[in-house]
Amino acid sequence: MSQLLTGKQILHPPLQEMRPRPHAAAGLVPRLALASQGPVLDIPGPHRLFLHRQPFPPQAAGSLRPAGHPQGDDSLAEPQQDRRAMNARMTDSRILSRGRMVVKAEAAAVAGLKKAVGKSFIRAVRLIAAAPRVAVVGVGKSGLIGRKIAATLASTGTPSVFLHPVECLHGDMGMLSKGDVVLALSHSGETEETNKLLPYLRRQGFTIVSFTGNVSSRMAKHSNIAIDLGVRAEACPYNIVPTSSTAAMLALGDALAITLMELKGFTSSHFARLHPGGSLGRLLNLSVRDIMRKGKDNPVIEAGAPLSKALKVMTATKLGAVSAVDGRGRLAGFFTDGDLRRCLQAGGITLSTPLSAVMTRSPLRVAPEAPAMEAAAIITSRKIDNLPVVDSGGRPVGIIDERDLLKEGLL
Numbered sequence: 001m002s003q004l005l006t007g008k009q010i011l012h013p014p015l016q017e018m019r020p021r022p023h024a025a026a027g028l029v030p031r032l033a034l035a036s037q038g039p040v041l042d043i044p045g046p047h048r049l050f051l052h053r054q055p056f057p058p059q060a061a062g063s064l065r066p067a068g069h070p071q072g073d074d075s076l077a078e079p080q081q082d083r084r085a086m087n088a089r090m091t092d093s094r095i096l097s098r099g100r101m102v103v104k105a106e107a108a109a110v111a112g113l114k115k116a117v118g119k120s121f122i123r124a125v126r127l128i129a130a131a132p133r134v135a136v137v138g139v140g141k142s143g144l145i146g147r148k149i150a151a152t153l154a155s156t157g158t159p160s161v162f163l164h165p166v167e168c169l170h171g172d173m174g175m176l177s178k179g180d181v182v183l184a185l186s187h188s189g190e191t192e193e194t195n196k197l198l199p200y201l202r203r204q205g206f207t208i209v210s211f212t213g214n215v216s217s218r219m220a221k222h223s224n225i226a227i228d229l230g231v232r233a234e235a236c237p238y239n240i241v242p243t244s245s246t247a248a249m250l251a252l253g254d255a256l257a258i259t260l261m262e263l264k265g266f267t268s269s270h271f272a273r274l275h276p277g278g279s280l281g282r283l284l285n286l287s288v289r290d291i292m293r294k295g296k297d298n299p300v301i302e303a304g305a306p307l308s309k310a311l312k313v314m315t316a317t318k319l320g321a322v323s324a325v326d327g328r329g330r331l332a333g334f335f336t337d338g339d340l341r342r343c344l345q346a347g348g349i350t351l352s353t354p355l356s357a358v359m360t361r362s363p364l365r366v367a368p369e370a371p372a373m374e375a376a377a378i379i380t381s382r383k384i385d386n387l388p389v390v391d392s393g394g395r396p397v398g399i400i401d402e403r404d405l406l407k408e409g410l411l
Contacts, residue, residue, distance in 0.1 A: 102243065105235035109244035110251045112230045117255060120227050124209045125259050127225070131181040131207075133159040137168065138185035139193045141242040142249065146185045149253030155274055156257050157266035165193040169200075176206065184210040187229065187245040189217020198222035211249050227252065269371060283409060288375050289368040291408055292389045292398030293319070300325055300396055301355065303332045308351035310335055321386035323396035324359045330394035333359030336386060365390040368397060375400045376410040 128134055134153055138146035146162050153160035163172055176182075182201055186194050189212040198208060199222060210223040213231050220226035229252065235243035260266075272284030292298075299317040301310050303324040314322050320337040335355060343349045343358050365388050366375045375387055379402055389398035405411045 102235040105233075106244050106247040109229075109231045109235075109248040113248055113252055113255070116227050116230055116248075116252060120225050121255075124225050124227065125256065125263065127207060127209065128158065128181050128183075128256070129260055129263050131179055132177060133161065133180045134183055135176055135180055136160060136162045136183045136185065137165050137194060137197065139165055139191050141246050142185040142187065142191070145246050145249045145253065146183075148250060149183070149185075149257070152254060152257040153260070155271065156261040157264045157270060157274075158257065158260045165191075165197040168197050169193075173200070173204075176201075176204075178205070180206060182206050182208045184208055184219055184223065185212075185249060186210070186217075186219050187213040187231065187242065187249070189214040189219040191219070195219055195222065211252055213245055268373060272371070279409075284371070284373065286372040286408060286410075287368070288366055288370045288372055288389055288400060289398070291372055291404045292368065292400050293317075293404070294389075294398040298396070298399050299323065302327075303354075303356040303359065305355050306351060307349065307353045307355055307358065310355045311340070311351075319386060319399065319401055321399065322355075323388045323399065324355050325396065331363070331365065331388060331390050331396045332356070333361045334363035334386075334388055335359040336384075338385075363388060366400065367391070372400075372405070372408065372410055376405045379405065380411065 134150070136146040136150040136153075137143075143162075143164065150160040150162040161175065163175060182198075184194055184198060189210070195218045198219065201208060202222060207225075208223045209225045209227070210219050211227050211229055212220055213229045214220065215226050215228045229245060229248045231245045231248050233239055234241055234245060268284065272281070275281045276285055297317055299313045299319055299322040301313050301322050301324060303326055305324075310322050310324075314320055314335075314337065322335050323331055324333040324335060326332040333356065335358065339358060339360065349358060364378060364382060364384070366378060368389050368391060379385070379387055379400070385402045387400045388396045389400060391397045402411065
């Protein structure tokens with residue numbers, strides 16, 4: 001290294017230990033030298049970089065600067081000049097234009113998947129539905145999309161796991177069981193790590209389904225079923241950054257998961273059991289019993305009572321509804337302030353009219369153990385404000401009000 005140093009060779013230990021490497025293109029080598037400003041590393045190209053000791057001297061301003069530029073003058077640094085020029089060109093209208101262009105391109109990529117959802121998709125769905133589990137594999141951005149697809153499949157009734165191809169080649173293939181289906185992801189279809197793994201999986205008898213943008217690729221040839229994403233260009237202006245392809249890949253994964261969910265008869269109650277945490281889990285696992293009004297807040301009266309008494313109970317509980325029961329305490333009818341208005345318009349009633357004459361017989365009802373979402377669905381679809389809660393013996397043990405559902409975020 002001594003022939004590469006000019007001037008005094010008094011360098012601190014880290015610099016003494018540096019080993020120059022030949023420049024790949026020109027066969028040139030970096031050279032270390034001592035200049036008046038401090039140690040300099042000559043790199044083939046337009047710049048010379050100062051190498052400062054730690055702590056940096058004050059005049060270094062804590063950065064590496066091109067040799068010959070005045071200390072502290074950042075305006076001469078080319079990268080910063082480029083950034084300033086780019087900022088100047090990116091007007092507000094151009095920012096909006098670029099953002100909308102990306103959204104439009106990705107939306108078009110997803111819309112184009114209609115062609116991908118064909119016979120191969122049907123085969124893939126039926127194959128996965130009969131399998132004990134799906135193993136999703138992918139690298140890079142495809143791997144990140146794969147993790148999401150695996151999570152969606154698992155939470156919608158299709159047992160699934162994500163496996164990294166490299167880790168599979170180093171022992172994680174042991175996580176796979178007989179009959180599992182492998183879902184391989186790669187837009188190019190030429191991802192080296194994934195294509196090294198697939199032949200081993202095929203030899204061990206695993207069925208491979210792939211999502212790719214190149215049905216002539218090695219990955220497609222290793223697959224039993226290859227589904228073409230149909231994306232020919234990314235939303236990136238250089239057609240490099242995975243954007244449209246990953247959007248399409250994710251959407252196709254969702255289509256696969258939701259189709260399998262319906263095929264397996266997977267309902268919201270099943271989903272709730274697999275998703276107990278978070279606000280979504282709370283809403284899914286919330287029962288009618290958890291939010292119903294009961295006791296003194298549950299308006300109940302005998303069906304034979306006069307209308308005046310029914311109105312008094314309705315006013316006291318501030319619900320605008322009352323459950324009417326027979327002599328055995330079972331729900332016989334339901335009366336609301338809407339019913340009262342309709343009766344007054346029709347005429348022929350007085351405050352002494354028995355409630356049984358104007359109440360709604362055999363009203364809608366919900367069980368206390370039913371999901372709160374079920375009560376919300378009834379209230380929304382039937383456009384009502386209140387719903388009696390009735391136990392297995394037919395007794396009105398509570399009442400659900402529209403405001404209770406709004407408070408819980410169910411409406």
